[in-house]
Amino acid sequence: MALRTALLVALLEGESSGYDLAKAFDTTMANFWSATPQQLYRELERLAADGLVEARLVEQERRPTKRVFRLTEAGENAIRAFTRSRPKASVIRDDLLVQVQAVDAGDMTCVAGAIAHQIDLSRNKLARYERRRERFLQGGTEADFLARAERIGPYLALLRGIHFENENIRWGTTALAAIQARSGE
């Protein structure tokens, strides 16, 4: 039942269609919540049935009609209630780390390749995050932003993504060097 709240929280950014949410999830929430589009559509149905979101049809000029969803008051209350609950322990499942754990019994070259690839992905993510961060800050300092902005949650969550990807790159570099030294290339 936790995808529910992740979806509700995503709708804090304003009303949005399932399709848009699916994309937004990829960019803004992907750091701390993964979900496929199918999950979102299904859960939005349920949220609407439970009255936490409201749907309305929007006809568009040169595109298919879409259904946009908006938080109801009940939805906002659910978010408040959620922030008062103890967060469940986070879930992580990372194939790459399983490969690393098994590296000595496996194919070192391939695992090294996988780490290198991961470093690349992290660099790209980091670049996107930094751009997003600059849009938040608009030339000011972080301290300024945190003191004055209307909402700081999305910025703080983004900051975590930045820290995370930085660490990914740092760790990856160390691990890659160690494995390459081993496999004797």
Next chain:
Amino acid sequence: MALRTALLVALLEGESSGYDLAKAFDTTMANFWSATPQQLYRELERLAADGLVEARLVEQERRPTKRVFRLTEAGENAIRAFTRSRPKASVIRDDLLVQVQAVDAGDMTCVAGAIAHQIDLSRNKLARYERRRERFLQGGTEADFLARAERIGPYLALLRGIHFENENIRWGTTALAAIQARSGE
């Protein structure tokens, strides 16, 4: 089908019962793979049915008899094959970050409490990881260990956990300060 490989990799440490694996998962794999005991028992059944692990009963002195599982050659081959496959994108689901994203529309004091709690947990984990690290190094340097150890995978995976928890603490401290400054104390 990826819990399979995580389990096989856990069995690289030596034969072990489902119960032991459940605990080992908590300490050594929990950094990058979460699973409940029930999942492990069920998956071990399947692995045994598929011939990737072998089970045997071990009677004990003052405890219930247990079934210990050991990798078969087929299991070792499966691990090798896995390290050659492209790792699937990692999955993360973190309630705490959802709360942070929603902090402006929620209960700031509670979210701050949740972050503080998380920092505590991370410090504890970190302490445990550092102790494990020292057992690996046995007084030597990291470079030495990485050059000479029989297996470096478990150490590198542990290192990632250490980096991760360090970052957790650093980010949490920043986020906590920002939120507390906001909620006005």
Next chain:
DNA sequence: GGAGCATACTCAACAAGTTGACTATAGGAG
């Protein structure tokens, strides 16, 4: 003018993960 791509979904089937209750043995606390 057909192929592919982006938008905007729906449906069905299956796989994976979670929860709670239950069975047993044995040790120690009070």
Next chain:
DNA sequence: CTCCTATAGTCAACTTGTTGAGTATGCTCC
């Protein structure tokens, strides 16, 4: 002598998450 804890599991029901296919509109590219 009962309760609590740790070991060592099993079973069933349920919820979530994943995958693949299918529908429909309209744009652009060649």
